[in-house]
Amino acid sequence: NAGVMQNPRHLVRRRGQEARLxxxxxxxxxxxxxxxxxPEEGLKFMVYLQKENIIDESGMPKERFSAEFxxxxxxxxxxxxxxxxxxxxxxxxxxxxxxxxYGYTFGSGTRLTVV
Amino acid sequence: xxxxxxxxxxxxxxxxxxxxxxxxxxxxxNDYITWYQQFPSQGxxxxxxxxxxxxxxxxxxxxxxxxxKSSTLSLPRVSLSDTAxxxxxxxxxxxxxxxxxxxxxxxxxx
Numbered sequence: 160n161a162g163v164m165q166n167p168r169h170l171v172r173r174r175g176q177e178a179r180l181x182x183x184x185x186x187x188x189x190x191x192x193x194x195x196x197x198p199e200e201g202l203k204f205m206v207y208l209q210k211e212n213i214i215d216e217s218g219m220p221k222e223r224f225s226a227e228f229x230x231x232x233x234x235x236x237x238x239x240x241x242x243x244x245x246x247x248x249x250x251x252x253x254x255x256x257x258x259x260x261y262g263y264t265f266g267s268g269t270r271l272t273v274v
Numbered sequence: 275x276x277x278x279x280x281x282x283x284x285x286x287x288x289x290x291x292x293x294x295x296x297x298x299x300x301x302x303x304n305d306y307i308t309w310y311q312q313f314p315s316q317g318x319x320x321x322x323x324x325x326x327x328x329x330x331x332x333x334x335x336x337x338x339x340x341x342x343k344s345s346t347l348s349l350p351r352v353s354l355s356d357t358a359x360x361x362x363x364x365x366x367x368x369x370x371x372x373x374x375x376x377x378x379x380x381x382x383x384x
Binding site: 161166194199201202203204234250252263264265266268270 | 280315316318319320361370373374375376377
């Protein structure tokens with residue numbers, strides 16, 4: 160079991176470009192969560208998805224950010240027209256059932272740098 | 275959403291026991307207390323979870339007083355590899371968005 164896989168590990172984008180971050184949950188996990196971490200800060204919740212459904216996106220900026228978790232394939236966090244303030248580490252976590260604290264497993268994150 | 279307060283940083287030496295206390299004055303009846311560990315450039319890793327009294331596993335113990343307004347993570351005989359940031363989280367077992375706070379940066383010295 161490979162755990163939660165995130166790619167790429169590092170992503171550099173110029174201002175105005177699009178960033179696509181991928182997350183493959185652990186085998187058997189159907190719930191995916193995305194968090195953002197700025198340097199020297201804690202993680203901040205962005206969005207919670209199940210297969211083909213967005214359950215809670217209250218932590219995600221209304222503009223430029225979107226997330227999906229299709230029936231087949233990884234979950235994608237998409238940031239359009241990136242700005243320098245989007246530079247951060249983005250972590251994905253997965254769990255087998257809703258609210259399963261024991262089941263939360265985080266990936267190693269994608270570090271986005273906007274230049 | 276019960277917020278938590280932890281010391282920003284702590285220093286310790288190898289072999290010592292480390293206790294990190296977290297305050298959560300507004301904890302709700304259904305809330306559990308969970309601790310995560312995060313190394314640089316890695317995602318958080320679950321350490322321990324509890325509701326009341328004491329919980330122990332192979333890596334740590336968690337002490338929760340009767341009023342549950344605080345909790346203490348105890349790491350026995352720390353080593354250099356325990357240098358990390360430790361987060362205390364409080365939330366309902368059905369709660370899906372953790373509030374991480376800034377955590378406690380533990381620095382273990384030789």
